[in-house]
Amino acid sequence: MSASPARRTLADAFPANWTRRALLLLLVGYIVYAAGILQITWARFLIGLDQGAIFLQRMWPPNVQAQKVELIKDGMLESLQIAVLATAFGVLLALPLGLMAARNLAPSWLSWTARAFIALLRTFHPVIVAILFVKAVGFGALAGVLALVVASMGFVGKLFAEAIEEISMKQVEAVRATGAGFLGVLIMGVLPQVMARFVGFVIYQLDSNLRNSTMVGIVGGGGIGATLFTAYQRFDYDVVLTILLVIIAIIMAFELISTRIRKVFQ
Secondary structure (H helix, E strand, O other): OOOOHHHHHHHHHOOOOHHHHHHHHHHHHHHHHHHHHOOOOHHHHHHHHHHHHHHHHHHOOOOOOHHHHHHHHHHHHHHHHHHHHHHHHHHHHHHHHHHHHOOOOOOHHHHHHHHHHHHHHOOOOHHHHHHHHHHHHOOOHHHHHHHHHHHHHHHHHHHHHHHHHOOOHHHHHHHHHOOOOHHHHHHHHHHHHHHHHHHHHHHHHHHHHHHHHHHHHHOOOOOHHHHHHHHHHOOOHHHHHHHHHHHHHHHHHHHHHHHHHHHHHO
């Protein structure tokens, strides 16, 4: 006996997608396989929780001796200086790069070349780039600054290009109609439309560089990361906790400051 018209209509409205189901099954199977290969088990996780609790007990209370506080203060100041310098130079270099990568302003050969260069800059994590610069220029803040400049150019350059591509070209064409040159078009037609977003990108990158300056310091890029790594090696876990608390306090304070700055430019 054939199915009723109502049943046939219901079946057509919700057809089974066997391809999607097969892909989901493959994905689940690969997740189980990868977890087995990497020995990620629930038992190991529970053991890790116990060890983590012991580690936290050894960290408490934080070390606030004057000598340690002075050492941490010097490291944090250096990290702040690394973050500020890297952001300043990175953004200055990212601005022309973003303009060249914007497809609505630059010719296609230039925009694709700039986009390929931005993709190259964003290929590696700042820690890997910092290792390369440590080998090139030696240990210290210079390697950290150069690594974060590269990261800033890649990230901010991409955001700049995407923001410029979303602007209204009517204002740009109006400025061009007055006979203005490229610089005039940029100042009067492009920047007013994206300035608020640019400020947001710069603040976000400064915040990111402040966090990353700790990581590049671990591999020799200067700043508080070197102090943190040394404390780990010496098993001074109370000093480690002090450093982590200071980093959290600075990041939270900067979050409040950046929120105020964004409101000014909005």
